Amino acid sequence: MRQLYVNGAWTASASGEGVDVVNPATEAVIDRVPAGSASDVDAAARAARAAFPSWSGTAPADRAKLLAAAADLIRQRAPELARTIATDMGAPYGFALKVQTLMPAGVLASYAQLAESHPRERRVGNSLVVKEPVGVVGAITPWNYPLHQIVCKVAPALAAGCTVVLKPSEVAPLAAYALAEIFHEVGLPPGVFNLVSGVGPVVGEAIATHPEIDMVSFTGSSAVGRRVAALASETVKRVALELGGKSATIILPDADLGAAVKVGVANAFVNSGQTCSALSRMIVHRDHYDTAVQLAVEAARKYTVGDPFAEGTRLGPLVSERQRDRVVRYINRGQEEGARLVTGGTEPPLERGYYVEPTVFAGVEPGMTIEQEEIFGPVLSIIPYTSEDQAVAIADGTPYGLSGAVWAGSEERAVAVARRLRTGQVSINGGSFNPQAPFGGYKQSGLGRELGEEGLEEYFETKALQF
DSSP states (O other), rough: OEEEEEETTTEETOOOOEEEETTTTTTTTEEEEHHHHOHHHHHHHHHHHHHHHHHTTTOHHHHHHHHHHHHHHHHHHHHHHHHEEEEEEOOHHHHIIIIIIIIHHHHHHHHHHHHHSSEEEEEEEEHHHEEOOOOEEEOOOOOOSTHHHHHHHHHHHHHHTEEEEOOOOOOSSSSHHHHHEEEEHHHHOOOOEEEEEOOOOIHHHHHHOOOTTOOOEEEEEEHHHHHHHHHHGGGGEOOOOOOOOOEEEEEEETSSSHHHHHHHHHHHHHGOOOOOTTTOOOEGGGGHHHHHHHHHHHHHOOOOOOTSSSSTBBBBOOOOOOHHHHHHHHHHHHTTTEEEEOOOOOOOOOSSSSSSOOOOESSTTTTTTHHHHHHOOOOEEEEESSSSHHHHHHTTTTTTTOEEEEEEESSHHHHHHHTTOOOSEEETTOOOOTTTTOOOEETTTTSOOOOOHHHTTTTTEEEEEEE
């Protein structure tokens, strides 16, 4: 069994218990990580607290060098890391290499630059306003992007001068261990970065309540996010939450329908639909609805389900049996509520592994469960509208507001509609994801932002010196 990484050393968990890591494509146990305890979190938090004065006082240029060195090692080891991620969470290898590994390497490198260049003070009248690191940060991360989501929290925290206690998802924890090894190898000082694996109700809750942890940053479901925020409020911690989504593609009547549907399907099925910002709803004018459904079915059937390492695989397995069963329940619920299943369904496409066929529903109406709730699987709902106002109302008609897309015959018209949406990001006519731009949501999609300068700002306190 692996060990925890606390105060610059690999140490056994006080619990002595472990969690099996399962390959979702084969259902075989491939590793075992510690099921950390509250006392493990306490040791990690105290190590991070002890390291904070020195690390926060380290010159930004020196912090930047260490982060840049870690980014370089991720790039050098990208094939190995991608194989690890493809094995423990099921992403197809090509996607695991490009998106799950090389993208977070780029994010880490960007924070190495921001560690030096981001302004830390400004004059306002007779005051000097200074930015100081918030302190010890507890980071609780999910399994769907097991390296990227860690880097989105740890990189800006370290760049700002904070120290970190990380709890990765126990479902796909192996990338976190690889990152800990990299931080150790580049010479990150003891206590600056600590890793405590384990389950949320034990390790996550201990992080949220620990008095030596000044801030908690959580990515996961809205239900768990509410629990984390409630626990953190007991010690009045700063809380950053990146939660669920039910994002929509709006296709206006003058848009390029073929391009819009093709890209919309791709964004619904990215990472087997296990993406908080997945565009899982497609809102299409009634005049073009039947054509859009036909195009979506044709596109969905090109998403080959299979072994993450097999050439031609576009959809790997869902991460676990529990997640597969959850998605199957939603597909059944959609049919029970009257939506029309036009491709895909609940039949297992392969004899082994937690796979679900790429699934498209037509005849979906606002308020249906599959239209309102985050499914987190390869399931697309296509919803008709008759007016632009109705399209915007449908897009905004869920508790979430994380992402979205608008397609129109002109950029000007698409931007006008995008500005009306209550959501944190909007793709205009197929604009691609930008890891340098702020990411986060409105409403129950969360609090705060990750990535870019806004992501760095989350880890600062503000002080005013009056003269």
